[in-house]
Amino acid sequence: MAAANEAQEAYWNDVAGRTWAALQDRIDRQIRPLGLAAMDRLAPAAGETVLDIGCGCGDTSLELARRVGPEGGVLGLDISAPMLEVARGRAEAAGAHNLAFREADAQTAALPGGRDAVFSRFGVMFFADPEAAFANLRRSLRPGGRLAFVCWRPLPENLWIHLPAEAAAGLVPPAPPPEPGTPGPFAFADPDRVRRILAEAGFTGIEISPHDEAIGGLDLEGTVGMSVWRGPLGAILRERPDLAPVLHDRVRTAVSPWLRGDAVYMPSATWLVSARNPG
Ligand SMILES: C[S@@+](CC[C@H](N)C(=O)[O-])C[C@H]1O[C@@H](n2cnc3c(N)ncnc32)[C@H](O)[C@@H]1O
Structure with a gap:
């Protein structure tokens, strides 16, 4: 394996990868609608060949495979x-x-x-050299792909994510915010940066549109559990497991107002970002 993204490779093969693998069903339930919104924009057709980048535990790869059907093919890369x-x-298990x-x-x-x-679905924000990465992805596409x-x-x-994270305020010193553009979940928060990267990588027809959707679907205790096991709160608890009871209480208070039914x-x-390989 190339050393280009060594730190990310270590991260996703250690605690993050193991946490995602263990919690994947619940994570999928939360973020599935967002992946489907991007997939609808891609509009994969029967018989097409698709790469699923940073496919993780394969939820979207399976759905892509269903959409392209037996004449098509999907390769998940991670x-x-x-x-x-x-x-x-x-x-x-799915016989795909x-x-x-x-x-x-x-x-x-x-x-x-x-x-x-x-x-x-959330798998392309971790590249040390995003221009090189997207150029590599573009070269895999046919003209017009x-x-x-x-x-x-x-x-x-x-x-x-923000409200549960804020619940930890004062319990531990706040982590310094990452430098803008540092590989990580929010590396593509600036759409102008995304546009620049894709253009430099040779893509055309770049369209970037905001998508707002309430996500979740877990019951109150499930939501509290997910919030404290992963992300910044997970990191805090790995260092300070003694904070678990107070953190659970605070997160429960923060997310309770968003309970709808059960x-x-x-x-x-x-x-939602889309673009084309001009060829
Ligand atoms: C936030 S997770 C998303 C996983 C999956 N797409 C999902 O939505 O469930 C990010 C994924 O990107 C993968 N990833 C990070 N850097 C990568 C790279 N350079 N090449 C391939 N995969 C990478 C990670 O291993 C991880 O599975």
Whole structure:
């Protein structure tokens, strides 16, 4: 494996990858609608070939495989061995014969050419050199081939993460905000940066539109559990497990107002991005 994204490779093969693998069903329930919004924009057709970049545990790869049908094919690419293990198990259980997975860095991997489409649900914000990565992805597309992905807008607009994170205020010193553009979930929060990267990588027809949707679907305790197991709160609890009771209480208070019936739904804010390979 190339060393281009060594830190991310370590991260997604260690605690993050194992956490996502363990919680994937619940994570999918939360973010599935956002991936489907990007997939509708991609509009994969029967018989097409699609790459799913940063496919993780394969939820979107399976849906893409369903949409392209037995005459089409999907290749899911990821750097996380534990997440790919889940993805392969799911594909086997589903009998998806038009779906394969490969452990590789999308920035540097030699990709198959002539693909109809490249897709990603939150898997393209982690590249050390995003221009090089997207140029690599573009070269895998046939002339006229399409790209579509979904990525996060700024953290404060994503109340579903922001409010639980704020609940930890005062318990531990706040982590310094990442430098804008540093690889990570919010690296593509600035749409002008995304446009520049894609243009430099040779894409045309770049369209970036905001998508706002309340997401969740877990009950109150499930939502509290998810909020404290992953992301910034997960990192705090790994350092200070003694804070678990107070953090749970604070997060429960923060998310309770968003309980609708027996499930919590909170605002999310994403960009739906699409572009074309001119050839
Ligand atoms: C936020 S997770 C999203 C996973 C999946 N797309 C989903 O929505 O469930 C980001 C994924 O990108 C993968 N990733 C990060 N950098 C990558 C790279 N350079 N090449 C391939 N995959 C990468 C991670 O291993 C992880 O699975």
